[in-house]
Amino acid sequence: MTENKRIAADTLGMEAAEMRRLGYKLVDMVVERHLHRNHEPAIQIGQPQDLLAALGGELPEYPLDADESLELLAQVALAHQQHGDHPRYFARVPGPGSFAALLGEWLGVGFNTIAASWGGGSGPATLETVVTGWLAQLLRLPTHTEGVILSGGSIANLNAFMVARHETGTGVAYLTDQTHASLKRNLQHMGLPDSHIRILPSDADYRMDMHTLRAAIAGDRQAGLMPMMVVASAGTTNTGAVDPLVEIAALCREQGLWFHVDGAYGAPAALTAQGQRYLAGMELADSLVLDPHKWLFQPYDAGVCLITRPSALERCFAMYPEYLRDAQGQAQQVVNFGNRSLELTRRSRAVKLWMSLRTYGVARFREAIQYGIELAELAEKVLHEQPDVWEVVTPAQIGIICFALRHAEPGEHARRAQTLADSGFACLTSTQLRGREVLRLCTLNPLTTETDIRETLARLAAYPLPARIV
Numbered sequence: 136m137t138e139n140k141r142i143a144a145d146t147l148g149m150e151a152a153e154m155r156r157l158g159y160k161l162v163d164m165v166v167e168r169h170l171h172r173n174h175e176p177a178i179q180i181g182q183p184q185d186l187l188a189a190l191g192g193e194l195p196e197y198p199l200d201a202d203e204s205l206e207l208l209a210q211v212a213l214a215h216q217q218h219g220d221h222p223r224y225f226a227r228v229p230g231p232g233s234f235a236a237l238l239g240e241w242l243g244v245g246f247n248t249i250a251a252s253w254g255g256g257s258g259p260a261t262l263e264t265v266v267t268g269w270l271a272q273l274l275r276l277p278t279h280t281e282g283v284i285l286s287g288g289s290i291a292n293l294n295a296f297m298v299a300r301h302e303t304g305t306g307v308a309y310l311t312d313q314t315h316a317s318l319k320r321n322l323q324h325m326g327l328p329d330s331h332i333r334i335l336p337s338d339a340d341y342r343m344d345m346h347t348l349r350a351a352i353a354g355d356r357q358a359g360l361m362p363m364m365v366v367a368s369a370g371t372t373n374t375g376a377v378d379p380l381v382e383i384a385a386l387c388r389e390q391g392l393w394f395h396v397d398g399a400y401g402a403p404a405a406l407t408a409q410g411q412r413y414l415a416g417m418e419l420a421d422s423l424v425l426d427p428h429k430w431l432f433q434p435y436d437a438g439v440c441l442i443t444r445p446s447a448l449e450r451c452f453a454m455y456p457e458y459l460r461d462a463q464g465q466a467q468q469v470v471n472f473g474n475r476s477l478e479l480t481r482r483s484r485a486v487k488l489w490m491s492l493r494t495y496g497v498a499r500f501r502e503a504i505q506y507g508i509e510l511a512e513l514a515e516k517v518l519h520e521q522p523d524v525w526e527v528v529t530p531a532q533i534g535i536i537c538f539a540l541r542h543a544e545p546g547e548h549a550r551r552a553q554t555l556a557d558s559g560f561a562c563l564t565s566t567q568l569r570g571r572e573v574l575r576l577c578t579l580n581p582l583t584t585e586t587d588i589r590e591t592l593a594r595l596a597a598y599p600l601p602a603r604i605v
């Protein structure tokens with residue numbers, strides 16, 4: 136074994152000067168992309184054989200050129216995706232990450248940050264405690280609220296459901312036909328039989344219907360089943376509708392049920408006065424989920440599970456094996472985040488949130504979220520300007536609007552959305568509301584302009600659509 140004479144910077148031997156050169160180059164590449172993304176396609180889907188030919192090949196036994204690899208990554212692999220931070224990406228739920236959040240993410244990864252135990256990561260654990268506390272405060276949840284930051288809405292909702300079942304015992308969960316599909320999947324994979332997953336028809340505004348909910352709970356009790364939890368949406372993915380949260384909270388209290396709110400995309404709207412009115416009652420939740428990688432300007436991934444019952448997360452997930460005993464701190468306030476979900480070894484997703492909240496301040500977040508709400512309202516106004524062409528199917532609701540062509544053939548909305556996406560100009564999706572195909576815009580990006588909205592709608596209305604434009 137040879138003695139290392141120099142201080143090695145890189146585990147596998149890259150020289151410090153080369154680390155700096157490539158690192159600075161990478162920063163430049165990312166900033167350039169941010170400067171020019173407006174002129175790049177909002178989405179790009181490749182052909183499997185082309186992508187494999189460019190990115191595959193022989194397993195490299197010996198070094199290949201790192202500059203070339205970075206270029207290949209940027210120009211081919213990372214170019215071929217939905218660009219959720221593009222100003223004209225309106226599909227599904229955009230992900231307009233901010234640069235200060237990216238800095239936090241990079242620094243966290245650069246320090247190989249771990250947020251599993253207090254003994255193994257007291258700094259990152261403190262960041263996560265601070266950030267989940269700040270989020271709870273922003274959403275006006277009780278001061279004793281506790282949280283954990285996971286990979287996204289699907290997993291954060293699963294985490295909350297597991298806690299709910301652990302606290303209340305198993306039973307029937309109530310959802311609507313507008314609840315995000317991953318929530319039903321979560322319940323199924325937790326082992327709930329279909330008879331315990333009650334999908335209720337939503338009302339005319341695609342919200343949970345209180346009469347239907349009451350009747351379902353009463354019917355289940357009569358049939359000898361045990362109602363467990365009501366799953367409300369604070370912004371459905373389809374239309375942005377918010378379930379009647381105050382009424383559901385009261386019913387849950389009266390019936391002794393767990394009140395869960397899925398605010399994966401919509402909850403951050405509560406930072407604004409307009410959103411607060413719309414989301415009234417969300418603060419009464421036993422558990423609440425929000426995705427900072429949607430409307431809190433964070434790069435993927437981050438989904439927060441907040442629980443308002445002290446220590447309920449640990450009651451559900453804590454484990455104390457002998458080989459982790461030294462890592463778990465003894466003091467009263469310490470949190471072992473590996474005891475708040477099924478993740479043990481986990482990176483710190485709090486670094487980026489902490490960094491961006493400090494760098495921009497909440498006022499900037501609030502302003503940017505309000506702008507997203509107003510963009511959907513602007514789209515509604517523009518659609519109303521052409522009543523012969525467009526029908527507004529559901530109004531602008533916290534950044535989402537659904538609309539349809541007056542005279543559309545079956546499949547035409549999806550075809551037009553696809554043609555527009557293929558052109559690279561903008562990306563939006565079609566969806567189905569009670570079997571009717573509609574178009575949908577989700578307008579969360581503070582970089583989107585009025586011209587972007589007007590031009591996207593004009594191009595959608597024009598037929599045949601213009602050929603590829605970027």
Ligand SMILES: Cc1ncc(COP(=O)(O)O)c(C=O)c1O
Nearest residue numbers: 228287288289290315372399400
């Ligand atoms: C309301 C809602 N809940 C849950 C999810 C799932 O979140 P994720 O894709 O981060 O797992 C989404 C995703 O769009 C959503 O809109």
